[in-house]
């Protein structure tokens with residue numbers, strides 16, 4: 001279990017996140033939703049250890065009740081921008097996280113290779129990021145993140161650049177993979193269909209940077225239909241539109 005206690009993030013002008021506390025279970029998908037600019041990305045950046053000045057933060061993170069500092073190998077992070085290295089090929093980019101974690105180059109390449117076809121990237125292994133579409137780059141960045149062994153995965157709008165059909169394919173792949181090997185996911189999304197379709201719990205942030213609601217999704221993923229989730233989506237929409245701007 002990951003427990004974040006008392007996270008406050010400030011710019012030189014104001015507090016954007018205020019005394020935020022949340023827990024992530026190692027086998028649960030948590031969606032983090034909230035108005036644009038309320039601080040969702042900043043929370044993920046802090047958890048991944050890359051929150052940079054002028055933003056300042058105080059807060060404490062516990063892994064199974066022991067304090068840890070970030071970055072920490074238990075957490076993998078996919079930023080909102082794909083952050084692929086432009087001078088590396090897609091195969092090199094995809095394998096990078098595994099190599100940093102200590103796998104040999106050949107073992108890392110062998111681990112990522114089967115996923116190029118699954119993610120619609122077959123034939124692009126030796127291309128550079130600039131040669132790919134935005135959606136392809138986002139899938140390559142997702143591949144680089146999800147192949148890592150970290151028990152917790154932070155995803156910042158991981159499918160936002162994908163067309164509707166590809167997005168459904170990637171979501172179905174992710175659910176199937178999580179059913180095989182449960183992991184703790186924290187996923188920022190603006191898509192209420194995505195949040196209700198994938199998550200076990202939905203955290204709603206307020207415009208003032210606090211957790212407004214922690215809402216369990218009571219239906220197991222394989223039994224979720226659009227109709228069954230409509231009421232929950234309406235509830236979320238109401239919460240989000242009440243206070244739309246920070």
Ligand SMILES: Nc1ncnc2c1ncn2[C@@H]1O[C@H](COP(=O)(O)OP(=O)(O)OP(=O)(O)O)[C@@H](O)[C@H]1O
Nearest residue numbers: 011016035036037038039040041042043053054055
């Ligand atoms: N480097 C920075 N300097 C000053 N303010 C910043 C900086 N980075 C972010 N902010 C401010 O912090 C607030 C939270 O930004 P953040 O990106 O975390 O929000 P968000 O909820 O992820 O937004 P969105 O949903 O639009 O991606 C915003 O008001 C933003 O302008």
